[in-house]
Amino acid sequence: xxxxxxxxxxxxxxxxRISILNCxxxxxxxxxxxxxxxxxxEGPTFLISISSIKDKNEDGRFxxxxxxxxxxxxxxxxxxxxxxxxxxFCAARLNNAGNMLTFGGGTRLMVKP
Amino acid sequence: xxxxxxxPRHEVTEMGxxxxxxxxxxxxxxxxxxxxxxxxxxxxxxxxFNNNVPIDDSGMPxxxxxxxxxxxxxxxxxxxxxxxxxxxxxFCASSVQGFSYEQYFGPGxxxxxx
Numbered sequence: 001x002x003x004x005x006x007x008x009x010x011x012x013x014x015x016x017r018i019s020i021l022n023c024x025x026x027x028x029x030x031x032x033x034x035x036x037x038x039x040x041x042e043g044p045t046f047l048i049s050i051s052s053i054k055d056k057n058e059d060g061r062f063x064x065x066x067x068x069x070x071x072x073x074x075x076x077x078x079x080x081x082x083x084x085x086x087x088x089f090c091a092a093r094l095n096n097a098g099n100m101l102t103f104g105g106g107t108r109l110m111v112k113p
Numbered sequence: 114x115x116x117x118x119x120x121p122r123h124e125v126t127e128m129g130x131x132x133x134x135x136x137x138x139x140x141x142x143x144x145x146x147x148x149x150x151x152x153x154x155x156x157x158x159x160x161x162f163n164n165n166v167p168i169d170d171s172g173m174p175x176x177x178x179x180x181x182x183x184x185x186x187x188x189x190x191x192x193x194x195x196x197x198x199x200x201x202x203x204f205c206a207s208s209v210q211g212f213s214y215e216q217y218f219g220p221g222x223x224x225x226x227x
Contacts, residue, residue, distance in 0.1 A: 032214050043117070043204050043218030044156070089156060098163060099144045099208045101216060105155035 003027045004092050006104035013111050019077040021107050023090035026071065030092040034101065035064060035075050038087045047088075048075070080111045115139075117219035119205050125225045131193040134222045137186055138207030146216060147180055147190050148204040156204070162188065163210055195226045 005024045013019045023033075031052045036044035050057040050064045050073070057064050063076045077084055087108050091101040118137040126132055138145050147159040160170040165182045173180070177196070182188040192199055202223050206216040 034215065036218075041220070043206070043220050045218070046215045049215065093214045098161070098168065099210045099214050099216065100146070100158065100161050100169060101214070102158070103148075103156040 002105070003030075004090060004102045004104040006088075006090060006107045008107050009105070010108040010110070013080045013109065015082055015111055015113050016079045019075075019080045019084065019109055019111065021075040021077075021088050021090075021109065023073045023075075023104050024071060025073075025092050027092070027094065028068075028071070029095045030102075031095040032093040033064070033066060033073050034091045034093075035062075036089045036091060036103075038089065038106070044089055077109075080109075082111050082113050085109055085111045117205055117207055117217055119203075119219035119222050121222060122220065123223045123225075125227065126195055127227055128196055129194045130226075131191065132195045132199075132224060132226075134190040134203050134205075134224070136188045136190070136205030136219060138188070138205070139217055140186065142207035142209050142217070143185070144208045144210045144216075145182060145188050146206040146208075147188070148206065148218075150202045150204060150221070159190070159203075192224075195224075197226045200224055200226050 034049040035047040037047045038044040048062045066073045087106045089106045090104045120135045145162040150156045159172045160180045162182045180190045202221045204221045206218045208216045
């Protein structure tokens with residue numbers, strides 16, 4: 001069973017607008033969440049993270065929101081740029097599971113000029 | 114820092130052949146992870162080492178898959194015998210346990226089994 005789900009396989013956004021990528025999880029023992037970005041023919045690269053004790057973390061154009069009661073997190077990119085076009089993975093770390101992460105299936109973001 | 118190094122970048126082999134994928138983690142990192150990415154299953158964890166010791170191999174598909182980490186700077190993932198359904202991109206990642214949860218990924222090995 002998938003404990004981390006990204007229900008939208010793809011998203012298309014106009015340059016300059018906001019991109020919102022969503023992620024849902026089922027295990028309440030997840031205590032840390034990360035977003036990764038992946039370009040074709042490259043490995044995923046870390047983008048931004050949030051601890052379960054927070055509900056928001058911001059880094060430049062990227063903001064991650066966590067709603068623990070809904071077991072939902074989202075990544076906002078404002079403003080979106082063509083270079084943001086990539087596959088975005090959310091990942092979650094289980095409490096007391098070392099550095100092991102569970103990844104969602106990914107969402108392909110396309111930012112149109 | 115060279116980052117995580119994986120070899121080969123591409124591997125094409127025939128069904129039944131043995132395949133060995135290699136990974137060199139970032140120096141100083143004590144955790145190493147092997148992942149497989151497919152369209153159907155996304156990015157799935159195969160095995161996780163900490164201080165060269167396998168901690169969780171529950172993601173290894175079956176006995177045809179094996180992984181080793183003989184020292185802190187080298188790991189292998191072996192498939193014997195390979196099957197067409199093993200075709201995927203295999204990633205290696207490393208991190209520093211106890212410092213942060215962020216994992217650093219290599220560029221991946223694209224495996225095609227015909």
